[in-house]
Amino acid sequence: MKVTGVRQWIAEFGYYNAIYVQVETDDGVVGQAEVAMRRRTRTVAALIEELGEYLVGEDPTRIEAHFERMYRDSFLGGTLLTIGIAALDMALWDLNARSLGVPVHRLLGGKFRDAVPVYTHARATESPETFAAEVKDRVDKGFTAVKTTLPGFYSQVTSVHHKVPASIPARTTETELLPTSIWQRVGEYFQAAREAVGPDVHLMLDCHGRLNVANAVRLCEELAPYQLTFIEEPTPPERPDWLAEVTRRSTTPIASGERWAGPYGSAPFLEQHALSIVQPDVAFCGGITAAKRIATVAETHGISVAFHNPFGPLTSAATWHLAATLPNFMISESMLTPAQLKFWDRYAENPPKVENGMWQVTDDPGLGPRLRIDEIVRHPFRPEYDRGGTR
Structure with a gap:
């Protein structure tokens, strides 16, 4: 079996553009995947095109070899590179599992668990009362875990702009003066949310790296x-030593890693117990291959995995197939809001159901979902989604 072609399509996904990829072979088996990079969609698409040229003519069963070749032959690394690699890596896992008629989790070592816990999102709204109502709505829909962005820094945000202006502008750096209140x-x-849903619902906060060490510690003390x-x-992702200091001084667990580029990006954080x-x-981070390596090293440090995953049906399927196999998996992010779910059903047959x-871990071949390419073509790239405006 040889790869004969790599195709891709870009479709608008509500507040960002999604890139859908298909790896094709000479025996008719295809693998599909999905990635996204807000504000850099065309850059990633060009990279996928170049990496796809390397893959044509190759044996698609040699997933580890292809990961190493794409990563090391590029010379310069970074997240933009590993997003391009991830698209092809996930498609290769899907392709290989489909060629054998088995689910991807079977190729990864089989199920460690029969169900994968996921959390959803609630907006950091204009007041504690409306935020508490949003959290309770998610709990009423069956979720037991809910995350939000930092109140005051975010209210209602798209990839384009703040629909509702935040108290603290999006481009305020971590070193600038903040309101004392x-x-x-x-x-x-969080007091309002806790009172609304009780002690057993998991509440989580995403700071998007907006704080310095001192202010991050003050936040942790306030929320304890x-x-x-x-x-x-809580702090910018470039400095593991800053994050380590916050972790040392916080009674609340500290999480990070969504911006890591490959296994090597995770190494200093794990080594410093940051x-x-x-x-x-x-x-x-580079697809299933890279994420599994990161999770395995984290396990040796006694660290749990809570996958970052705010994207669509194929990325979610890839994330959850891997999660099902990991002893140290904790929970996965999901963007299962009504506004997002319509795109899941629009662009994929058999999307994952939560x-x-x-x-519930399924035994459907490959990743499970199949792309509705006709629908994807009908909803093309939207340039305004790539213009930025929030941090």
């Missing part, structure tokens, strides 16, 4: 009474 204000949000499951990316929970993104906050 902001920490108490954030605490009020509300027993968050984790605080994500976090309690790793969050690799299968579609960012009930009561769990994805």
